Structures are given as structure tokens and as C-alpha cells.
Amino acid sequence: MSYVVDFGTVSTTGLESSPVADALAGLRANEARYFKNKYDHVFTVEPAAAAGPAVEWVHRILKQERGLVISSRPLEATAFQVENIRTAYVFYESGLSINVMYTVDDGGKRAVGFKLSDGMEVPEELGAFKFARQRSKLAGTIRGSYFVIKNEY
Numbered sequence: 001m002s003y004v005v006d007f008g009t010v011s012t013t014g015l016e017s018s019p020v021a022d023a024l025a026g027l028r029a030n031e032a033r034y035f036k037n038k039y040d041h042v043f044t045v046e047p048a049a050a051a052g053p054a055v056e057w058v059h060r061i062l063k064q065e066r067g068l069v070i071s072s073r074p075l076e077a078t079a080f081q082v083e084n085i086r087t088a089y090v091f092y093e094s095g096l097s098i099n100v101m102y103t104v105d106d107g108g109k110r111a112v113g114f115k116l117s118d119g120m121e122v123p124e125e126l127g128a129f130k131f132a133r134q135r136s137k138l139a140g141t142i143r144g145s146y147f148v149i150k151n152e153y
Contacts, residue, residue, distance in 0.1 A: 002044050002050075003044065003045050003046065004044050005044065006032070007032045007033040007036070007138060010022075010026050010029045010138060011025060012025040015028070015075055017093055018075065018092075018094070019095070019120075023120070024091060024117045026118070027091075027097050027117050027136075031097070039083065041080065043078065044078060045076040046077065046078065048077050054078060054088045054090065055074050057088055057100070058098055059090075061149060061153055062098070064151065065150065069125065071123065071125060072092040072123065073092065074092055074093075075091050075092060077089060077091070084103055084105050084108065085101055085104070086101075086102040086103075086104055087099065094120055094123060095117030095119065095120035096123060096126075097115040097116075097117070098112065098114055099112070100112050109148075111149060113145070114126060116143040117139070118142070122143075129145040131143035131145045132145070
């Protein structure tokens with residue numbers, strides 16, 4: 001069952017099993033607000049089990065680009081395209097959010113972004129990354145990092 005993320009009223013729907021559910025819900029709402037304001041896109045997520053292709057795409061990029069395997073269980077995911085950017089998000093039980101922004105035009109910008117919910121530790125598999133901090137009214141302190149995608153997906 002899909003869920004339209006409401007950034008006006010932050011809800012933990014679908015994220016209840018996370019130990020940082022409130023912060024993860026704020027992070028998810030923060031992403032929804034960004035896409036609504038920038039692209040007028042309604043951010044809709046579904047349980048990870050129902051969003052298999054999106055989760056598999058993100059995991060394949062992580063594995064092939066950097067040899068990364070995320071140990072936390074994916075809770076929700078979404079995949080969509082706005083303008084010429086193919087986008088996928090996976091939200092994990094640990095409080096981690098991973099997004100892929102993939103410009104479909106040749107030579108376009110392509111990257112994987114990691115965001116850590118307020119209150120969670122840096123996952124061991126992401127220990128090599130440096131995380132910058134940003135403040136969000138919806139999510140508190142968000143720590144983020146990214147890497148540029150080199151190959152075609």
C-alpha cells in the first residue's frame with residue numbers, strides 16, 4: 001500500500017519499527033517537501049517489499065560502485081522521474097536514507113546520497129564517508145554524504 005508523505009503533518013506511518021522512527025519520519029518529510037517545492041512532485045513511498053525494483057536498483061549501484069552492502073532492513077522505497085532525473089529513495093530501519101539521483105541525459109550528473117537520521121550512529125559500512133551536518137525544521141540535524149556514480153545503470 002503506497003503512502004503519500006505529508007510534510008505538513010509528519011507521521012511515522014511505515015517506519016514504526018525504527019528505533020529513531022520520529023527522526024526518520026522527519027527526514028522523509030524533509031525529502032517530500034524538497035520535491036514538492038522544487039518539482040511540484042508528490043512524494044509517495046511504499047513498503048520495501050512492494051518496491052523491489054527500486055530497492056534492487058539502489059543496492060546494485062552501491063555494490064557495483066563501492067562494494068557496499070547495507071546491513072539494515074529496508075522499510076520503504078520509492079522511484080520516480082522528474083524532468084530528466086531518475087530518482088530512487090530507500091529508507092532503512094536504522095534511520096538511514098539512501099537516494100540515487102541519476103540524470104538520464106548523457107554526461108549528466110549522477111550521485112548516491114546518504115542521510116542519517118538524528119540520533120543514529122554512522123553505520124559501519126559507511127565509516128569511510130565524511131558526513132556534513134545540516135539543520136531541518138522537520139528532521140532536526142541531518143548528517144549527509146554522497147559519492148558520484150561512474151558507470152551506467
